[in-house]
Amino acid sequence: MGGAALGRYVVRRLLQTVPVVLGVVILNFLLLQLAPGDLATVLAGEAGGAPKEYIDQLRQRFGQDQPVLVQLFNYLRNLAVLDLGYSFRQSAPVLNLLLARLWPTLLLMGSTLLVSLSLGVCMGLLAALWVRTWKDHVISVAAIIFYATPLFWIGLMLILVFSIKLGWFPTSGMEDVVAFNEGFARVVDIARHLVLPTVTLSMFYLALYARLMRASMLEQRGLDYVTTARAKGIPERTIVVRHVFRNALLPVVTMAGIQFGSLLGGSVVVESVFAWPGLGQLAYQSLFARDFNLLLGIFFLSACLVVIVNLLVDLIYVLLDPRIRIG
Amino acid sequence: MKTFWQRFLSNPRVIIGLIWLGAVILVAIFADVLTPRDPFAIVGAPFAPPGSALWLGTDSLGRDVLAGLAHGARTTLLIAVLSTLAALAFGTLVGAIAGYYGRAVDDVLMRTTEFFQTIPSFLFAIVLIAILSPSAMNLVIAISVVSWPPITRVVRAEVLSVKSREFVQAAVVAGQRDHAILLTQVLPNTLSPLIVTGSLLVATAILIESALSFLGLGAPNQMSWGFMIGAGRSFLRDAWWLVTIPGVAILLTVLSINLIGEGLNDALNPRLADL
Numbered sequence: 001m002g003g004a005a006l007g008r009y010v011v012r013r014l015l016q017t018v019p020v021v022l023g024v025v026i027l028n029f030l031l032l033q034l035a036p037g038d039l040a041t042v043l044a045g046e047a048g049g050a051p052k053e054y055i056d057q058l059r060q061r062f063g064q065d066q067p068v069l070v071q072l073f074n075y076l077r078n079l080a081v082l083d084l085g086y087s088f089r090q091s092a093p094v095l096n097l098l099l100a101r102l103w104p105t106l107l108l109m110g111s112t113l114l115v116s117l118s119l120g121v122c123m124g125l126l127a128a129l130w131v132r133t134w135k136d137h138v139i140s141v142a143a144i145i146f147y148a149t150p151l152f153w154i155g156l157m158l159i160l161v162f163s164i165k166l167g168w169f170p171t172s173g174m175e176d177v178v179a180f181n182e183g184f185a186r187v188v189d190i191a192r193h194l195v196l197p198t199v200t201l202s203m204f205y206l207a208l209y210a211r212l213m214r215a216s217m218l219e220q221r222g223l224d225y226v227t228t229a230r231a232k233g234i235p236e237r238t239i240v241v242r243h244v245f246r247n248a249l250l251p252v253v254t255m256a257g258i259q260f261g262s263l264l265g266g267s268v269v270v271e272s273v274f275a276w277p278g279l280g281q282l283a284y285q286s287l288f289a290r291d292f293n294l295l296l297g298i299f300f301l302s303a304c305l306v307v308i309v310n311l312l313v314d315l316i317y318v319l320l321d322p323r324i325r326i327g
Numbered sequence: 328m329k330t331f332w333q334r335f336l337s338n339p340r341v342i343i344g345l346i347w348l349g350a351v352i353l354v355a356i357f358a359d360v361l362t363p364r365d366p367f368a369i370v371g372a373p374f375a376p377p378g379s380a381l382w383l384g385t386d387s388l389g390r391d392v393l394a395g396l397a398h399g400a401r402t403t404l405l406i407a408v409l410s411t412l413a414a415l416a417f418g419t420l421v422g423a424i425a426g427y428y429g430r431a432v433d434d435v436l437m438r439t440t441e442f443f444q445t446i447p448s449f450l451f452a453i454v455l456i457a458i459l460s461p462s463a464m465n466l467v468i469a470i471s472v473v474s475w476p477p478i479t480r481v482v483r484a485e486v487l488s489v490k491s492r493e494f495v496q497a498a499v500v501a502g503q504r505d506h507a508i509l510l511t512q513v514l515p516n517t518l519s520p521l522i523v524t525g526s527l528l529v530a531t532a533i534l535i536e537s538a539l540s541f542l543g544l545g546a547p548n549q550m551s552w553g554f555m556i557g558a559g560r561s562f563l564r565d566a567w568w569l570v571t572i573p574g575v576a577i578l579l580t581v582l583s584i585n586l587i588g589e590g591l592n593d594a595l596n597p598r599l600a601d602l
Binding site: 019020023024027031034035144145147148149150151152153154156157159160164258261262264265266268269272273283284287288290292295296298299302303306307310 | 438442444445446447448449450451452453454455457458459530534537538541542543544553556560563564567570571573574577578581582585586
């Protein structure tokens with residue numbers, strides 16, 4: 001395929017994401033309208049009460065005296081230049097707060113994707129090769145149990161065993177801030193803090209991918225092209241590695257893309273368990289501060305991340321499977 | 328050919344699931360008889376370990392963990408079942424209309440469904456509850472709002488495969504109205520995948536409900552398993568049972584529902600069972 005064709009494909013997929021992003025923005029706006037009390041009353045309440053004229057003045061300043069459609073238009077116009085509003089709790093623009101918290105979350109997502117995909121694919125592959133033996137049963141039962149485990153609970157259990165009882169890993173945070181580590185020492189420190197949150201968040205997805213990979217392998221192995229390959233005298237190992245495995249991987253990659261949104265949701269829980277300073281913890285904090293601008297900003301950014309990841313998955317798909325035409 | 332019930336009940340995993348889930352349902356129904364006291368009542372010294380006068384010990388305020396577990400079963404199951412029923416009703420309606428009418432209606436409805444599948448659902452549930460304020464009703468709303476899309480997809484796919492069959496065409500020719508055809512001819516044929524998806528959704532709903540309660544967004548003044556874990560997490564170092572016991576209860580209940588759901592799937596689709 002030519003580079004130009006790939007470029008056109010990317011542009012077309014980007015255009016397809018516009019309605020989704022627009023939908024999230026409108027949803028956000030509607031939710032803000034639903035929220036009890038507008039910003040003016042909240043600010044006035046915090047100041048210990050204010051005269052009605054002052055509240056009206058505030059509303060005028062925030063544009064809240066305008067008709068709803070005008071407010072929606074203003075909201076869209078602000079978002080178009082990435083103005084996500086101002087967090088009056090944290091006294092900072094929402095965008096700055098989000099960007100400061102983005103990379104810890106991306107780090108956690110990245111390590112979780114890596115662990116859950118690689119281990120899940122391996123487990124599924126092995127279970128399929130050992131189908132209906134005791135090893136297959138052990139892997140399948142483990143996957144069923146991981147699949148049913150609440151994330152926040154297994155996180156606390158891991159803290160109990162590996163941090164409190166054994167003292168192997170730190171209980172919370174992303175790095176030891178008072179140690180003032182630099183360079184490689186800082187990387188090691190962050191990696192040590194990353195282990196438990198990653199394991200916690202990986203377990204559910206690991207189980208999901210392992211089960212999918214197993215089913216997908218077994219399905220592919222029964223197809224005609226495998227019989228053909230066998231008839232041609234290709235060794236079993238080559239059939240599995242070069243043919244079955246590559247085809248079986250496709251649904252797993254699709255699933256990983258679909259699950260990215262739920263992975264972000266899971267990170268809210270895991271980050272609040274491990275005090276991991278990412279978007280999820282910020283969401284947890286903004287929840288109880290009733291900081292809706294910030295909360296909806298996080299929701300918007302997460303939705304954008306999901307859209308971007310889905311786009312990437314589609315591109316990976318094209319690269320993995322040359323049969324998929326992108327014209 | 329064995330019957331559905333023979334296939335379903337000869338599966339050992341299903342039996343294990345049914346035993347545990349049956350026990351939890353009984354405890355939930357008879358919570359007031361088993362532990363007549365209010366689960367929020369203080370019954371003894373705080374941090375009594377399990378095995379003392381009270382079977383499962385007490386929490387940081389001296390509340391009975393066993394009573395909390397029994398009443399928590401009721402809250403968690405009730406919210407999970409109600410939200411699944413709401414999601415089933417809404418998802419079936421949307422899926423049936425999309426599949427039956429096709430064309431533009433189908434396009435609009437399925438794009439909307441995809442939209443709700445794309446946005447991060449747990450985060451959306453959090454945002455909804457934060458804005459609507461936490462209550463049992465709003466929990467049901469939030470959980471069902473994030474769990475209806477898979478139902479819609481299942482129902483739509485089934486309706487698409489059924490609607491061109493002769494018996495549906497016969498009903499059209501006989502002059503049956505659209506809603507009657509949908510209700511009496513098409514939907515009964517979508518029942519088996521619906522039952523499987525619905526049963527697995529209850530498990531997901533329990534996980535969402537307990538995660539929300541854990542974060543402090545649960546129904547206020549209702550004991551629930553997630554709330555117990557959230558309240559116990561500060562005392563993890565000294566009172567491990569406060570977190571461990573309700574967590575095991577969630578794990579086993581979700582597990583048994585998944586086992587039953589998979590057993591249903593295997594028994595309803597015997598050809599796929601050995602995959």
